[in-house]
Amino acid sequence: MRSYLLILLLFAIPASVDLAIIRREGKRERMIYGLKSFLWMVVGSIVFGWVMYILR
Numbered sequence: 001m002r003s004y005l006l007i008l009l010l011f012a013i014p015a016s017v018d019l020a021i022i023r024r025e026g027k028r029e030r031m032i033y034g035l036k037s038f039l040w041m042v043v044g045s046i047v048f049g050w051v052m053y054i055l056r
Helices: 004-023 027-055
Strands: none
Touching: 004 027
16 A cells, blocks of 8 residues: 555645755755645645545
C-alpha cells in the first residue's frame, strides 16, 4: 500500500526549500517563508482531498 501522505511530504519539503531560496533574501525570511509554504502545501492538500472525498 502506498502512503500518499509520505509522497506529499517528500514533494513539499524540497519544493518549499526551493521557493524560499528563490523568493526571499535573508536567512530568517527564507526560514519563515519555507515553513509557511510547506504548511500551505500539506494542509491545503489534505483539505482538498477531504473536500473531494465528500463531494464524490
